[in-house]
């Protein structure tokens with residue numbers, strides 16, 4: 086049996102032991118941002134089956150246009166593409182950076198590990214403006 090199946094089975098066994106009075110929220114950040122909400126002894130699916138789709142929650146009505154039709158969705162501030170945009174912006178301001186135009190995600194993480202100033206600045210901005218406040222818009226100005 087593949088390790089991923091074993092982990093899945095362990096997860097199922099673990100989650101079934103959680104009392105139904107507990108609310109469990111799991112948030113995953115990657116290409117977007119999403120959540121799983123476990124409450125009342127079951128995983129919430131919602132009427133349309135999209136419970137936990139928090140990435141398209143509007144956090145800035147003047148934010149950038151989103152593909153979903155709204156503006157300023159959370160995913161524009163907290164996601165891997167947002168982090169890449171922060172890094173691209175910092176790359177142009179740091180002359181000693183190892184990041185080259187068109188850098189990849191793995192190159193960005195390698196630069197972070199190597200202590201690159203542009204990558205570190207992007208990480209700082211992402212950490213501070215992405216989750217706590219959004220004075221800086223990494224996905225472009227609102228129109």
Ligand SMILES: [Zn+2]
Nearest residue numbers: 141151153158
């Ligand atoms: Zn959206």
